[in-house]
């Protein structure tokens with residue numbers, strides 16, 4: 001009987017840890033904001049913002065209701081002879097994205113990444129400021145890839161992980177009941 005219990009307990013624990021690990025890897029996400037939503041669209045109707053030198057487009061992250069707090073990698077997809085974009089968090093400069101100048105057209109877009117990953121919540125805004133001078137470009141979109149959670153002491157969220165705890169507790173209670181019953185039987189036999 002003891003052997004059986006050990007096997008059951010091992011199974012329960014294995015299942016619990018497997019589900020928890022699986023739930024953790026599911027927590028990967030990205031969000032895309034279209035440039036043309038936040039700045040004058042390119043005049044021939046291409047789905048991109050025609051960002052002018054010395055001007056900026058600002059994205060309030062709360063525009064996407066599913067935006068979750070986290071550490072994000074910021075990628076700007078753009079074309080044109082622009083070589084530098086300044087990135088601002090809530091109006092404050094946090095870094096620049098450098099790119100090689102290209103021609104204009106949706107087929108000339110390049111994905112260029114801010115080297116610094118940024119801690120963001122839905123309350124934040126990100127601005128893309130176009131290099132001054134004779135530099136133009138279209139901004140197709142800005143992509144935010146969640147690369148990590150914000151390091152805090154978080155209470156386990158309701159959601160995927162919650163049913164796992166419940167299931168584990170139920171299984172452990174069941175195991176407990178079996179043990180109790182077994183002890184009771186043994187006691188009875190000794191009487």
Ligand SMILES: [Ca+2]
Nearest residue numbers: 034047048140
């Ligand atoms: Ca676009």
